Amino acid sequence: MSVSLPSSQLLQNAIDTLSIDNLLESGQTIQLRRMEVAVDLIKPEPLSDEYRAHRPYAVREGGIPPRRPSALGPPGNLVLSCSIDKEPIGDGRSSLVYEVQNEILSDPNVSVPPLVLKIARNNMYFNIDFALEKWFYDEMESIQGVAIPRCYGLFKVGLSEDLASDVRPWKLPQATIRLEEQSVLDSNYSNDHDDIRMIKGEEDYLYVMVLERLGGMLPVGEPISEEDRNDVKGLYEDLGPFCVCLHWQVRHENILHAPVCPPGLAGKPSEVKKKTHNWRLVDFSSAFKQALSERQMLKLHMSWVERLLNGLPSGRLLEPF
Numbered sequence: 001m002s003v004s005l006p007s008s009q010l011l012q013n014a015i016d017t018l019s020i021d022n023l024l025e026s027g028q029t030i031q032l033r034r035m036e037v038a039v040d041l042i043k044p045e046p047l048s049d050e051y052r053a054h055r056p057y058a059v060r061e062g063g064i065p066p067r068r069p070s071a072l073g074p075p076g077n078l079v080l081s082c083s084i085d086k087e088p089i090g091d092g093r094s095s096l097v098y099e100v101q102n103e104i105l106s107d108p109n110v111s112v113p114p115l116v117l118k119i120a121r122n123n124m125y126f127n128i129d130f131a132l133e134k135w136f137y138d139e140m141e142s143i144q145g146v147a148i149p150r151c152y153g154l155f156k157v158g159l160s161e162d163l164a165s166d167v168r169p170w171k172l173p174q175a176t177i178r179l180e181e182q183s184v185l186d187s188n189y190s191n192d193h194d195d196i197r198m199i200k201g202e203e204d205y206l207y208v209m210v211l212e213r214l215g216g217m218l219p220v221g222e223p224i225s226e227e228d229r230n231d232v233k234g235l236y237e238d239l240g241p242f243c244v245c246l247h248w249q250v251r252h253e254n255i256l257h258a259p260v261c262p263p264g265l266a267g268k269p270s271e272v273k274k275k276t277h278n279w280r281l282v283d284f285s286s287a288f289k290q291a292l293s294e295r296q297m298l299k300l301h302m303s304w305v306e307r308l309l310n311g312l313p314s315g316r317l318l319e320p321f
């Protein structure tokens, strides 16, 4: 008997339902639905008249370019069933990140690359972060698999109080929100788009982002090769045409190695650098758009990236705040 192998690659908008077996301590399977975010969710940060007057060379001619049309076609309706490991492989300000395991797609002809689930900590502000981050993935669709990971969607589900208290990742110490953190969060979110107001009104909603699985971080305490230095800097050149500024997120933990192919998907060549990068950038929830020229944006990014790269060999994890 011949076994037929999957013949096509999973498209980034093909999954409609995410079914996770062991997210709840009880073992009850939980299903999340794909959530779209509005194109106008994020407005560009204005440049002051004073800035424009003093640095006319730093302002992008013609303003911010419109979003590039998506190359993905109509969204699909596949179900991805999976489970997650016991321990997260990463965590950050807003999330815990787990390797996807035992993945089964409702269409056996489509192959699934190695994936992670980025699970929001239990606070609606981080759900807002996830919506904002998804907007940047949509905005930068053409550099997914080039300079940023492929994003297979944002998914959410509303939970009863009982189920919410049973979400395994939310019980971890890293997921707990401290009181002082809560008050900073309360003062930080001024976006009043309808979608953001909706999220603010949700209680006990679980948000999960599905991303291509990447590798480890840059080495600390040893020299970084010239090739890796140039490659990492090149990632920020790819952001230039989108007027996207990462500012606070130029951090050691937000630069990860590209997937190893196979089992990961091959990287696509950068239009700007005309080469395939060995590294990828993650974490866009505090990114912003600003009508800066590509040269000025690169100058800003390089001022942080150079400091980071220069500090790593001697073990200094320089952070922008």
Ligand SMILES: Nc1ncnc2c1ncn2[C@@H]1O[C@H](COP(=O)(O)OP(=O)(O)O)[C@@H](O)[C@H]1O
Binding pocket: 089, 090, 091, 092, 093, 094, 095, 096, 097, 116, 118, 149, 211, 212, 213, 214, 215, 253, 254, 256, 282, 283, 284, 285
């Ligand atoms: N696609 C990925 N593949 C592998 N590990 C990842 C991936 N995305 C994030 N991580 C790991 O999880 C950590 C947190 O992810 P990040 O996107 O920075 O979330 P946060 O918004 O919480 O800071 C990262 O620093 C990294 O260690």
Ligand SMILES: [Mg+2]
Binding pocket: 091, 092, 093, 253, 254, 283
């Ligand atoms: Mg991070």
